[in-house]
Structures are given as structure tokens and as C-alpha cells.
Amino acid sequence: MTRVKVIGAGSIGNHLSHAARSLGWKVDLCDHDSEALERTRNDIYPKRYGVWDETISLYVADEAPVGVYDAIFIGTPPDSHLALAVSAIREGPSLVHLEKPVCPPDLVGAEELLAVAAQKNVKLTVGYDLLLGIAFLRMEKLLNELPLGEIQTIDVETREHWGGILAAHHWLDGPENSYLGNWHRGGGSAGEHSHGLNMWQHIAIVVGAGKVTEVSAVADYVDDEKLSYDKLMAVSLRTESGLIGRCIQDVVTKPARKWARVQGADGFVEWEYEGSPGKHVVRYGGKGDETRIETFDAYRPADFIAEVRHIEKLLDGQTADMPIDISRGLDTMLVIAAAHRSAQLGSSVAIDHSAGYVLEALK
Template sequence: MLRVKIFGAGSIGNHLANASRQLGWDVTVCDVSETALNRMREEIYPTRYGTWDPAIQQCINDNAPQGGFDLIMVGTPPEHHLSLAMQALAEDPKAIMVEKPVCEPAMNLAQKLCSEAGNTKLFVGYDHVVSRAVTAACQHLTDNVLGKIHWIDVEFREHWKGIFAAHPWLSGPSDTYLGYWQRGGGASGEHSHALNLWQHLAHVCQGGRVSEVDAQLVYEEHDQGTYDSQCMLNLQTESGLVGRVVQDVVTFPPSKRAVVHGELGSLQIVIGYKPGCDAVILRMGDGAAETTEFPKTRPDDFIQELQHIAAHLDNSAPESPISLARGLDTMLVVAAAHESDSQSRRMQLDYETGYVLEAIAPCPPKTEPNATPNRRCA
């Protein structure tokens, strides 16, 4: 039985606590707010899961037990993620899992956490890439059924009214980090599952990491700050693989899907194909589409994620697709996206510089010695 500690008694903390208990783990949840702990115990947890689990221990952060934990999970607003992860490192757990997005676009402490991780394994909560549907889809890609890959397209278009319906104690975006892109909110941060899935699929297709980012964002202002309601990315990897990511918080009904197109056919992953079900749709050439459904519940997302982490605690385990490095790769692209929109320039990423803003720079102008003029515009 694993012993786990969870920072944050909000929505994600409840999901992680329930998933941990479903796996029979010992759970301690801590928060800076007694109100949040009470709301977890009296409202959120029993409403979602039927009844409060008295085996879950609760405490204020300052009184939280230190040491002896196998896994420490951070489920707070993003601006606190990395400072709490650094604090957790001092307890020497086997692993730390930080919820997505891993940090703010400023990337503060990102490289420091990487450098000081030591023997502790670090993960980021991009649970979609370890779901049953995505795992099955990736097996098709590993088997090279599509031949040469032409492009990858991922979209997570979902109005965030569903988020606020699940968080009735919030009146709107300005009440939380979601309404501030600099704090890791907005479409670029909240729906960065899409970008992370694109990057994961690119790795599976042997495309490498994202090397260039061309972005356009739509920003919305409120009394307290600014968030991006739409985030559109054109991406290119180190090997030249190209594609697109679209994330927004305005679309209803939602559309969450990924498409990989190759010379022999196409593969589609549909999140929420129908209620309680994801799907993988494979179509070879002009043949009929083959659809495989993957039933699931919302708790399943987190149970599967924690099972994956538990299976990767051993030092002999392969690199995880939800490793800290993968999560920081995603946040570096998010940071580059905001910079790209700000400068109206395509940006390039230098991973050798580390997970810092200095790794992002404008791409040099493309030169075409024998360029043909566009006669339609002449």
C-alpha cells in the first residue's frame, strides 16, 4: 500500500484522493484553507462519490506530516505548483506528481526543479496520454499502420461553463487562476491537454520535440486581468513533422479529438465519443472506418493515471509520457505561443538552454533565392 500526500483540497484534490482510495492507498490531504478542507469533506467528495471516506486524513499545510510518503501530489493553482514540488523534494518521496499545467508561462523554478530532482521521479497530470483510448491508438502508430505521417491535428474545444458548474463556489473566471493567462489559466493553460497530446503523438511517430511555434490567441479582459479564450498553434518538430493544435473555452457542445494522417490512412481519437465513452477510429485508404470504443467514468481517468505512476516507480521502468520533462516541454510551447502572438512572429525553441524563457527566440526570416511572386496579388 502506498502512502500519499495531496496538496490542495479543491476539485483536483478530490479526484486524486478518491482515485488513491480506490487503489487502497493511505491518503492525507492538506490545504492552506480550513474552509476548503471542510468543503471537501462536507460537499465535494460526498456529492461526487456518494459519501465521505473517513480514512482520508485532513490537515492544514503548516500541520501536515513530513516524510514517509511514497507519492506527493500537488493539486493547487499553477502558480504554487513548483514551489510546493520543491518543498516536497525535501521529504524524499519516491515520486511527485504535479497537476497540469505544470507552472505559469514565466517558467519560474522549472529548470531548478529539474536540476534538483535527484532520485525522486516527477510526473505531470496530463492523464489523457495514458488513457486506454490513447494507448490503443499509439499501438497502431507504433505498428506503423499509417505509413509515413503527413500531419497531426488536435483540438480541445470546450466551453468552460462545465468547469464552473462543477465548481459552484466560483462565480466565474476572475475568481480563480483560470481567468489569468499569466497564472497558467485561459485556454492555453487549462486545455493544454490538447498540446500535450499532440506532442505525445509526435513522439510516438518519431517526430521529436516541437521546434517551432506560430500562434494566434484571442485575449479577453475582465476587471482583474486577462485570459486567452482561444489559442491556435501551428507547430513543427525537430524532424519536420507539422500540425495544428486548437484550444478554446468558448465552444459548445465540446469537441475533443486528435487526428493523425498518414500516406496509408488516418487515425482519430475522440474524447467523449458518446457519454461515458472514448473511441479510436482507424480508416485505411478508402476502406470503411473501424471504430473501437473505450467505456470509462470520470474517476477512471485518475485511477488509470495513478496506476501508471505506481507502475513507473521502479528505476527500471521506461520513461513515462507524463514525466516532468514532457510536462515542461508543453509549458515551454505555451510560453512560446504567447510570445509568438505578442510579436506576430514564429518562435523557435532551444532545449539546450533549459526550461527558461531564454530558450524562446524569433525564427530567422526564411530565404527563398528563386521565389516566385504570387501572381494573384501582383
């Protein structure tokens, strides 16, 4: 039986624990706050999934077992990820999984993390689970199969008022009580909704356009005594091949819109998360064709189950697929860092990928 330690008993930690149990894993969930563990047992987990799972072991963080896990999942705020990941790697698991975004946009410690993981031969993954959902996988299959012609552009939006996030963290009074309200810690729209930028980059690789090499962004920042965040980030991106597109992320739109479209010279493919009630939607069409529409059941816990199933395949050596590999997550962090710099300077920022995952890669 696969055994996992889940660090962090907030909303994500509960999702990851439930997903792992859905696949029959042994789950140890830990948090530095004993109240968070009680909230998990008596509130979050039973309300979300119907009943508390008595097979899950709860530990105050420094009392959890060490060195006995196949995988360690980190579901804490982004400014704690890298230090926790390095410590987790040293326990000797086969894989360490970090929730997104990987880290704050200063990228401090990213290269050290990669070095330690390489030394210990530990796989690293990042929680961009939308890429593994059945609807998005259908979109990706269509991108590979349809005669779309030359790709003209990619558009992605992850626009969602963060009231939904705060509702899932009802013990917080507002964004000022966590990293959410501080972009320097990995919050704000660019960090918290970075599914969008990550998806844009993934699609660019799928269609053969390569990595993002230039970023131009405008942002609407909120700054006061308690908050410093981007409530909207609009990003134009250029890839190695010269493909241009855009990604918009915000924490103000309701109802939410999570959407991606690839436009080719001869056709298009479009994905929309919960594009109709209870359904994800994929739309596609070619020259002169009627738009075809396919729908897929929408159930948020299923996204995490798909993610953990992918991790299980990585552990078993059944796949070498890269969508949630640490390198992809850190590529997204470079784009986030470039977007903030561009928005503040009012000019485009180039990314030199040969420089590594450091701010010096931004030109």
C-alpha cells in the same frame, strides 16, 4: 501500503485522493483553508463518488505530517506548483506529482526544480492523464502497428467551455476568482486546456517526428480590470523532422470537443474523448478500407485512477515509460510560452531545447 500526501482540496485534489484510495493507498489530504477541507468531506467527495471515505485523513496544510510519504501530489493552482514541489522534494518522497500545467508560462523556477529533484533522486510527474486512458492507449497502439505510411500531419483540439470547470469549483463566482482568468498565472485556454498541446507533442514523439521546434500562434485575448486570458489559442507547430500540424484550444466551445487525428499517406487514426454518449471513440482506416470504429466506456474518475496506477508502477520500478514525466510537461510549457509570444508578436517563435526550460530558449 503506499502513503500519499495530496496538497490542495479542490476538484483535482479530490480526484487524486479518490484514485489513490481506489488502489488501496493511505491518503492524507491537506489544504491551507479549513473550509476547503470541510467542503471536501461534506460536499465534493460524497456527491462525486457516493460517500465520504473515512480512511482519508484531513489536515490544515502546516499541520500535516512531514517526511513519511512515498509520494506527494500537488493539486493547487499552477503559480504555486514549483515552490510547493521543491518543498515536497525536501520531505524525501520517492515521487512528486504536479497537476497540469506545470507552472506559469514565465517558467521561473523550473530549472531549480529539476536540479533539486536530481540532487534528491526524486521522480517528478505531471497530470496529463488523458495520455494514459484506455482509448488513447489504443490509439497509440494502432499508430505503432498500422501501415499508415509517411505521417502527413497531426491535428489536436481541446475545446471546452469552462462552465464545466467552474461547475466543479462551484465555490468560485467566475474565472476572475482564480488563476483560470489570468494566463500569466497558468490559466486561459493555453494553460487550462494544455492537454491538447501536450497530446500533440506526445503523438509527434510516438510517430518519430521529434520535439516541437517552431510555433506560430494566433489568440483571442480578453483583457479588463479583472481578467487577462486567451479564450482561444490556435497554434501551428513544426517538429525537428519538419512535420507540421496544428492544435486549437479554447474555453468557449460547448458541447466540448476533445479530438486528435494522425493522418498518414496510407491511412489515419483518430481519437475522440466522449465522442459518443458515455463513450470514448477511436476511428481508423487505410487505403480503400472502411473506417473502423472502437468505443470505450467514459468515466472521468477512471482517468485519474489510470494515472495513479501508472505512478504506482513508477514507484515499484515496473515501468520507465515517459508520457507524464516532468520533462514532457516542461516541453509543453515551452510551447505554451512560445505560443503566447508568437500571438503577441505576430511572428513565428523557435524553441532551442538545448537552452533548458527558460524563456531564453525562445528565439
